[in-house]
Amino acid sequence: MNGQRISRRGMLQALGIGGLAAALLPHGLSLTPGLAQAGPTRIPKRILFVYGMGSIRSFYPPVGIGGKAPTETQWALGPLHGALAGMESKLIITDGIDMSVDGVSQPAAANAHINGGTEAMTGAKRVSGSLAGAISIDQYIARGLNSPSPITKIPSLKLSSACNGGDAEGGPHYIASGQVISPERNPATAFNRVFAGFAPPSQNPADVKAAEAALAQKKSVLQSATKEFSAISTKLAAEDKKKLEAHAAAISDLEARLALRGSGVSCAPPDAAYKADLGKFGGVGAHPLADFDLDARLVTAAFSCDLTRVATIHLPTHYDLESTIGYSGGMFGTSDSHDLTHKTNDSSAALWNDAAAMAMIKKVHTTQAQLFRRTLDLLNAIPESDGGSLLDHTVVLWCSQIAEGGHEVTELPWILAGGAGGAFRTGRYLKFARPGGRGPSHNNLFVSLANAVGVPTTTFGESSVCTGPLAGL
Secondary structure, eight states, rough: TTTOOOHHHHHHHHHHHOHHHHOOOGGOOOOOOOOOOOOOOOOEEEEEEEEEEBOOOOGSSSSSSSOOOOOOOSSSOOOTTTGGTOGGGGGGEEEOBOOOGSSSSSOOSSSSHHHHHHHHHOOOOBSSSSBSSOOOOHHHHHHHOSSSOOOOSSOOOOEOOOOOOOOTTTOOOOOTTTTEEEBOOOOOHHHHHTTTOOOTTTHHHHHHHHHHHHHHHHHHHHHHHHHHHHHHHHTTTTTHHHHHHHHHHHHHHHHHHHTTTOOOTTTTOOHHHHHHHHHOOOOOSHHHHHHHHHHHHHHHHHHHHTSSSSEOOOEEOTTTTTHHTTTTTTGGOSSSHHHHHHHHHSTSSTTHHHHHHHHHHHHHHHHHHHHHHHHHHHHSSSTTSSSSBGGGGGGEEEEEESTTTTTTOSSOOEEEEOOOTTTTSSSEEEEEEGGOOOBBBHHHHHHHHHHHTTTOOOOOOOOOOOOOOOOTT
């Protein structure tokens, strides 16, 4: 290093490693136990969370066929989900699941959106008005899959084209109690993080050699940092030495990940068309629809090449879609599109009987359904060695911060897609019983998801509202 000292953050930036890795280092977090890496003939299971802002309850549920009420196996898509037509056999429409933790005594949320945001993916009580008190399900699964040693280059991807996707307090992703992490909002940065130094199977030997040289350089930076830590460790107080040892352990983990380039049989790295679109649209917030598409294509590529097995993509919100739906401030007597969602939420809302206003807000949801369908199509287009598709070996959860425009967190409009390699029987509408007005906890759903992708557990989040895997799923 020619006598130059390199900071921890500078080192991570030089390596192109950010997000979770950067967040882990200061806290000295260890990985939790999980399953060992699957054998070479097994197709890995992946999990993708598509995170939104809820639905319109009256238009969310499936409808019946032939004038009958919908049943578990006899149903048709509701009016907001026409874009999913033809994909019904790969879906599970859930109806009646609650964020039960919301009824547990905890610090009051700073606002209704933070209330849902802190509970949606953690299933845990808050430790303050704006911070959740436990790890989120995406990070829990990523940590479990990569223990006792890493099996993918990237533990998890968190991507967002939404206007508020980079929020800190109130965001859904947590590596531990009170430790929120923001998603990456720049598609170009995300691409470089995932595919830097990647050599796809059967690539030109010269390109492989160049990738190996870049990998060696990055490992050299890590080794230099490790030596620097060792040199000063004897001069530190006990507490500082403990922190430094945690940093060194995290560096060792990062070094192991650098050797993991992915080896998916179905590997389909980003093509020239993706890279052209990345150059044209990739930015922060300027092109939310195009950027979501870039995010979905990147996740598909990363899954197919086994560079990660856990990802979240944030959907564009009503703010991001104002030009798409034709909204401008002041329309229908509303102050902004957020106000429009409240005034079109249910039959008691001020604009419920205004056909133009209702058509506009419905377009937000139908547009999001189109983006969800696009994501499923991308996954479904990648063949796997058993004759199925990448989607068949993935479970996708369309989840949300809140249930609907009134900020409720009960009767969540959450949809599952893909079977996680046969873990779930798809093509169903699951309407859960709600005795006393209470449905099953979304914590139970998260237990089922973790088990399905290879992280065995019997509980998740707030234990008082979690009874185990979701019955009937």
